[in-house]
Amino acid sequence: MSVVYLLAIGSVPGQVLDWMEETVADWCPWPVRRLPAIVFPEDSYDAKRGQYKSVDIMKVVARSAPSDATRILGVTEGDLAIPTLTFVFGQAQLDGPVAVVSLARLRQEFYGLPGEVTVLRERLAKEVLHEFGHTFGLTHCADSKCVMSLATHIGLVDNKDERYCGRCGAHLVRSFAASDGEAK
């Protein structure tokens, strides 16, 4: 039986993991389970940039995957970046088992605004569905309302709907079936 695992890197509120579990469970046919949180890997923090190295976080998430994991989604409060880009909202292995999402830039506080739970919940759901879609081979969608559309700033995340467009949804369902077949 395949399982989708959720993993917190560093301290993450339990409520956030509840939201993630609900979001993923709504969209996939497998059970969703949580793994015990892990600490940030050594050297994953880039003090000069004040950010975490997304590649290092992805590696540690991959190493934490149990043998029955079909997908493993990491979540962290750390602001993630790769060397070429100033930040990433999250990262995923295209058609691979690992993805990670950062809460840092999804929070209103990052932009100097008072925190809003509903906004955070909505943004997190979109980002989780987006990275989850990548792990099933979906690339960015041209439909700006589709959750798979590219967001290079928070405004574009807010502009999306919390759903896949028909085409991406159909691709996902086919990929679920293929992935289930492989697992069996």
Place this chain on the structure above:
Amino acid sequence: MKKTWPILVVDDEEVMSESMAAWLREDGYRVDTAANGQAALELAKATDYAISFIDLKMPGGMDGIETMMEMRRIRPEASIIIITAYATVDTAIQAMKEGAQEYIVKPCHPQEISMLVSRILKLKKLQNENVILRKKISRKYKHHDIITKNPKMQELLSLTQDIASLRSTVLICGESGTGKELVARAIHYSGARAEKPFVSVSCAALTETLLESELFGHEKGSFTGAEGQTKGKFEMADGGTIFLDEIGDISAKLQADLLRVLQERRFYRVGGADEVSVDVRVIAATNKNLSEEVTEGRFRDDLYYRLNVIEIRIPPLRERREDIPLLAEHFVQQIASELGKDISGISADALKVLIDYDWPGNVRELENVIERAIVTSHNGTLVDSDFAWLTQRGNSQRDWEVPDVPLSELERRAIIAVLERKRGNVKEAAASLGIDRSTLYDKLKRYEIAH
């Protein structure tokens, strides 16, 4: 369509190239990575990357600029984005001077890269479309798209291929509508000048003064209304071909000017004092008998010999009736598709009507006739009644319209036409013409008509 674009990321630090590649893959691109300049060049030999991101500083081998320069040798059209952590104006200027399309300082905002990539790819797409359109035009006018199974025409097409890459002047003779411009374009687009302009001028359409200005351009104020310097068709065609249609209709002065251009490849703009040099191939065409025009003193013999270096005579459609079914089917398919009509072919009876008609307007007339039939037809196949008006018109034309030619030429044409209608049967042709067989044989000999 972006999903098919290949992108290359070159950096000695694997974490940098792989993370960038992963980010671009999420956007749907096929991304390769290389750890050094040498590896990048090997990849670039095998794949024509739409964009190459190259890190400026790569120790222990070729740096980013050297890699870029080598890559340009392999792929002159490559779009290269130099990435560096060292934001100095000097390196930026150097990278751009050496041909980098863009220059980014890492880390950069995802939106910046996203916009940069889509801007470059949009341009690439336009360039590719341009290449495809050029190829389409080129294919359209290549010799193998001229439809014929007539031996004379096939010989003619073979000649166009042989002369395509020469600069020699060509004179194309043929009645109106035989496809003189099509043959001229086939010569142009099959040769080394295909990438350069093909400029067509109808010499009969303009007055002498206008034609002079049209051909050679004019300087500001050279005549009323000449507000600025304007390039003529000869300058526009530089490097390519100029097609001078209906050359037999130009004035004596223009004949002299044209002779000078053909001899010296130089001319003056109207009202200009400076000579303009051009490298242009001239293809001229006429529906007149130019040698007769020379004999009559209406056309300069020296210009005639300059133009007539290679002569191509396109036979009229009535002398290649075997092509009528092929051409008719071709036009039906093409025009029905253009007009969105569901017409798949042409019946045998309808084809017989077309084959028997004399086509004074040649292939162009056939095309127009088929278009008219397609527009008015309500069937899935064109039938003989769709062309009933043609027979009536043809008969009335044959009855009333006599071309302006000597009587002997009329007799010659009448004999050829009747012989063709009777499929070469001399006995039947003689009966039809109301003369006996031996008289017809005498006339065939006199007019040098093969039968």
